[in-house]
Amino acid sequence: MSAELAAVAPLLEVRNLTKHFPITKGALLRRRVGTVKAVDGVSYTVRPGETFGLVGESGCGKSTTARLVLKLMASTAGQVIFDGVDITHIKPNNKALRRDLQIVFQDPYASLDPRMTVRQIVAEPMIVQGTAPKDAYGQVDDLLVRCGLAREHAARYPHEFSGGQRQRVGVARALGTRPKLIFLDEPVSALDVSIQAQVMNLLEDLQDEFGLTYVFIAHDLSVVSHISDRIAVMYLGKIVETGSRSEVFERPEHPYTKALLSAVPVPDPRLERARKKTRIVLRGDVPSPADPPSGCRFRTRCAMATDLCASDEPLLTDQGGGHLVACHYPGIEWPAASSSPLESTSAVA
Amino acid sequence: MTDRTDKPTSSEPLLSVRDLRTYFHTDAGVVKAVDGVSFDVGPGEVFGIVGESGSGKSITAMSILGLIPRPPGKIESGQILWKGQDLLACTEGQMRRIRGGEISMTFQDPLSALNPVYTVGYQIQEMVLVHQEGSRRSAWNRAVEMLGQVGIPRPAERALDYPHQFSGGMRQRAMIAMALSCTPQLIICDEPTTALDVTIQAQVLEVIEKTAADLGAAVILITHDLGVVAGMTDRVAVMYGGQIVEQGEVDELFYRPRMPYTWGLLGSIPRLDRPAHERLKPIVGAPPSMLRPPAGCRFHPRCAFACLEACTSVGPELMAVNADAGHLARCHRIVEVGWERVFLEQQEERLQS
Numbered sequence: 001m002s003a004e005l006a007a008v009a010p011l012l013e014v015r016n017l018t019k020h021f022p023i024t025k026g027a028l029l030r031r032r033v034g035t036v037k038a039v040d041g042v043s044y045t046v047r048p049g050e051t052f053g054l055v056g057e058s059g060c061g062k063s064t065t066a067r068l069v070l071k072l073m074a075s076t077a078g079q080v081i082f083d084g085v086d087i088t089h090i091k092p093n094n095k096a097l098r099r100d101l102q103i104v105f106q107d108p109y110a111s112l113d114p115r116m117t118v119r120q121i122v123a124e125p126m127i128v129q130g131t132a133p134k135d136a137y138g139q140v141d142d143l144l145v146r147c148g149l150a151r152e153h154a155a156r157y158p159h160e161f162s163g164g165q166r167q168r169v170g171v172a173r174a175l176g177t178r179p180k181l182i183f184l185d186e187p188v189s190a191l192d193v194s195i196q197a198q199v200m201n202l203l204e205d206l207q208d209e210f211g212l213t214y215v216f217i218a219h220d221l222s223v224v225s226h227i228s229d230r231i232a233v234m235y236l237g238k239i240v241e242t243g244s245r246s247e248v249f250e251r252p253e254h255p256y257t258k259a260l261l262s263a264v265p266v267p268d269p270r271l272e273r274a275r276k277k278t279r280i281v282l283r284g285d286v287p288s289p290a291d292p293p294s295g296c297r298f299r300t301r302c303a304m305a306t307d308l309c310a311s312d313e314p315l316l317t318d319q320g321g322g323h324l325v326a327c328h329y330p331g332i333e334w335p336a337a338s339s340s341p342l343e344s345t346s347a348v349a
Numbered sequence: 350m351t352d353r354t355d356k357p358t359s360s361e362p363l364l365s366v367r368d369l370r371t372y373f374h375t376d377a378g379v380v381k382a383v384d385g386v387s388f389d390v391g392p393g394e395v396f397g398i399v400g401e402s403g404s405g406k407s408i409t410a411m412s413i414l415g416l417i418p419r420p421p422g423k424i425e426s427g428q429i430l431w432k433g434q435d436l437l438a439c440t441e442g443q444m445r446r447i448r449g450g451e452i453s454m455t456f457q458d459p460l461s462a463l464n465p466v467y468t469v470g471y472q473i474q475e476m477v478l479v480h481q482e483g484s485r486r487s488a489w490n491r492a493v494e495m496l497g498q499v500g501i502p503r504p505a506e507r508a509l510d511y512p513h514q515f516s517g518g519m520r521q522r523a524m525i526a527m528a529l530s531c532t533p534q535l536i537i538c539d540e541p542t543t544a545l546d547v548t549i550q551a552q553v554l555e556v557i558e559k560t561a562a563d564l565g566a567a568v569i570l571i572t573h574d575l576g577v578v579a580g581m582t583d584r585v586a587v588m589y590g591g592q593i594v595e596q597g598e599v600d601e602l603f604y605r606p607r608m609p610y611t612w613g614l615l616g617s618i619p620r621l622d623r624p625a626h627e628r629l630k631p632i633v634g635a636p637p638s639m640l641r642p643p644a645g646c647r648f649h650p651r652c653a654f655a656c657l658e659a660c661t662s663v664g665p666e667l668m669a670v671n672a673d674a675g676h677l678a679r680c681h682r683i684v685e686v687g688w689e690r691v692f693l694e695q696q697e698e699r700l701q702s
Contacts, residue, residue, distance in 0.1 A: 057546035162635045192401040193573055194651075197617035197631035204626070219546060222576075226619035226626070245625050263551040264621050265576030269599045271622065272580035281555055282548045284502070285516045 009084065010045035011181055011213050012069070017042045017078035019064055023290060036290045038064045040237035041078075043316075046181065051207070051214040053228030053245070055221060055260075057286060060234040062217045063106075066183040069215075070101055083180065099129050102174035106186035108166035112158040118144070118169050119154040126176045136176070143172040146209070148202055164195035168202065175206065181213045188223060200227060221264050225249050233257050236297040237289055239316060243323035253319055253330040256298045280334045296328065304332050362389035362430075363567055364413070364452075364535060369427035371405075371412045374420060380639045382408040384591035386427075387667075390535065395561070395568045397578040397599070399614075400588035401636050406571045407457075409588075410537045414454055415444050450480040453528035457540035459520035463512040469496070470508025473527045480531040495526035498563075499556045518549035522556055529560050536561060537569045542577065554581060575618060579603060584675065587611050590637050590647035593667060597676035607670050607678040609655075610648045646681065657681050 018041055023034035039061040046052040054062045067073040069080050071092040079088045082101065090097055102125075105111035112121055119140050126136035141151045147168040158166055167187060174182050184203065188196040204227065206212060218224050224231060225245065232242035233256065241254040252258045259280040266272050282301045287293055296314050299305035308328050316324040319331075371383040383405045390396045398406045411417050413429055415436065429436040431447065439447070456462040464472055473492035474485065481488070489508070496504035499522040512520055521541060528536050538557060542550035558581060561568045570581055578585055579599065586596040587610065595608040606612050613632035634651040637643055645662045649655035659665070659681045667679045 057548065164635060192636065193575075194401060194614060194617055194632040195635065197619070197629035198633075200619065201629055201631060221547065222619045222621045225621050226623070226629070228625065249621070259548060261621070263547045265550075265554075265574065265580050266620060266622050267575035267579045267603065267615065267618060268620075268622070269579040269603050272576065276580050279551060281551045285518060285549070286546075 008047055010081075011048040011083055012046040012215070013079075013081040014045070014065070014069060015043050015079040015081070017065060017068055017080065018076045019061075019068055019073065020076045034290050037237050037292060038289055039068065039075075040292075042234070042237070042239055044232050044239065044242060046213060046215060047230075048180075048213055049207075049211060050229040051216050051227050053224040053231040054215060054217045054234065055219065055224045055231060056234035057219060057260075059236075059286060059289065061237040061289075062219075062234050063185055065234075066103065066185055066215065066217055070103055070183060071097065072103075095129060098125070099177045100180045101183070102177065102179040102181075103183040103185060104167070104170045104174050104187050107190055108163050108170055109158075109190075111170055112166055114158055116157075117154065118149075118156055118158070118161075121158070121169060122154075122173045122176055125173060129177050139176065140172075143175055144169075146206070147172040147175070148198070162195075163191050164198055167191060167199050171199075171202065171206070175210065178210070179212070181215065183215045183217065185217045186219070187216075189218060189220060196223070203227070221249075221260060233260065236286060236292055238297060238326065239324075240298065240326045241324065242316070243319075243321070247321065247323040251323075253323070253325040254298075254327045255302050255304060255332060255334060258334060259301075278336075296326075303335055304329060361391075363392045363394075363432060364390040364569075365428075365430040366409070366413065367428040367430065369409065369412055369429065370425040371408050371417060371422060372425050373422050375640075378640050381591050381642065382422075382639055383412060384642075386588075386591075386593055388586055388593065388596065390567050390569060392534065393562075393565050393567055394584065395558075395570060395582045397582035397585040398569065398571045398588060399573060399575060399578050399585060401573055403636055403639060404588040405591040405639075406588050407539050410454065410539055410569065410571055413537065414448050414452060415439075415441075416454075446480070449476055449528075449533070450531050451533055452535045452537065453531070453533040454537040454539065455521070455524045455528050455541055457543055459517070459524045460512060462524060463520060465512055468509050468511055469515065469523050473508075473523075473530050476527055477530050491530060492526075495530045496523065498529075498560055499523070499526045500552065501526070516549075518545055518552060521545060521549075521553050525553070525556055525560065529564060529566070532564055533566055535567045535569065537571070539571045540573070541570070542574070543572070550577075557581075575603075575614065587614070590642055591639060592647065592679065593677075594648065594679045595677065596667070597671070598674045601671060601674035601676050605671070605676070607676070607683050608648075608680050609652045609682075613651075613653075646679070654682050 017039055019039040021036040021038055022032045023036060024030040025033045042065055056062050068075045087097060119137055122140045122143055123136040127133050140154050144153055149168050188199050191199060207214060216224060216227055228245045231245050231248045232239045235256050241248055241257045252261055259282050262280045266275060284301055287300055293300050295311050296309040299309040314326045314328045316326045319325050367387050369383055369386045373380040373382055386409055400406045412424055424437060470492045473495060474488040477488040477491050493504045493508050496508055501507050501519060501522060515523060541557060542553050545553060572578060582599050585599050585602050586593045589610050595611045606615060616630040617632055619629060632651050637647055643650050646660050646665050649660045665679050665681045667677045670676045670678050670683060
């Protein structure tokens, strides 16, 4: 299967994408005193028709990655190839880019203009792309219905909608230009539990109907696991493990992925009580991206770290079948009962 | 961590909330945020309250501690019995002794709950001084000890830090340290991990569980995350539209849910232990506005089984479905039709779709 899929040209190819934010001091001269390495050499490919999940904790650079690809932010280095065309140095206002690549934002309250009606909001990208306003407005009804809203919603303003409905408006807006790829940046994390499933099902239906490709960004592993075909796990600006959903989530090889998966609570009391007994509880917090650890960035929270981890940075290497892991000791097991944060501190003190 | 199956359940309740009604009188009308909530919490027990935003779970907690802003809020009726004493009849002076000393609370957003202009150590010290005899020095030592207990590294140094110098997970732990510093018998944790990443969530939950167990304190855990509830609690109440719609021992509630909302919730969440792309079964519609809650059963506009006359006109009572497991559910059909029938209908519907 992997050979067959690999033969298909990727829709999106991101190579060594990097974003460094300068830390400046002083109001006038703005001396540069440091660098926040928000995204530091991220590479991945997205195949047509699939959902590529980008998962990681807050501050790991997953949203920045999306903004760099979409040119909402200038990258420091790296290359982005979309549909066979190198778009690294393309202008941000390039119309074809905006037509083919769309985004749905996390916060449905902040991403819709409160002074525009839903009809104007959904039609705007189409009008920018050159559709006659009359035609664009005509298409709004159909888009809204496909996204689970009613025709009469077109005349209303965003404040008249609930969070889930607003997110549907955001999806309808993204669909209007018939994009090839949509970045979904935490599309359900602001929604109530009972509403999340509605939006997730809608996204899956639309993917089948329009043949869409998704890059799905989220911190909730259960959500990413549900919707993704392939997954990349990010930590401190780097991808630490990537591969098919089953490889990464069912046979994780990086200690961080293992810890992340073991930390997710499962809504099944007996299973969850059993999981808690073997849960890997990481010590400490994520280090600052302004001053990342040498070598492997995860080593400060990894119980198995050696001198090699502190001196040499592990590179993403193929463990077979397109399952890439950035660890000197891929597949290494956490020691049993590793690391209660409570016990670890008494050891430090 | 601790095995909770062999715990005695028939002991005298520590806290007993009886038919609590907390309303907010706004310009737009009366919001019945909590509308007839009753539950008991036993000593050392972990009691979970689950619900979506606006279901009334935080208002219930704030009512217990007398933290409802008034106006616009008002506790209209009910009783909150703390070891037999009605907290609603207490003077503010009595309440102040109980609040923090016997019952304490942690909040969802620790950055706004901690005072930014005092050090973390000072804030815990102040709490200890209010509730316990002793010198400032011994109170400071207690603050450092508590910070160490919740896993803050180098607690003696970090006690001198201000809240903004702590990370999100550390702030939440500092708040837990403060809540536990006067050895309360009950600690109410309101969405303790909602703002945190999953690896930090695991740390914080472990801290709550371990420190509460060490003190023998009971915990009311308020959350929207069914996974957290499944692993942490002994008993659970599910809230919807200001009411408890289902309540029981955690296993009973998860494996034999009887109220369609609980079913819906369990069926609609993506789970790590399930195959990818498995179709989710969402609950249709959206939670009700508490300004104008639906007549009859508050869940009926979203309920797949609401076909009885009574569903749309008469609010169902919370009724026992399995007395042994303390299992209560608020649904007409469960009682009139029997849950087996409703369950079969759901299975048939699933097969057809």
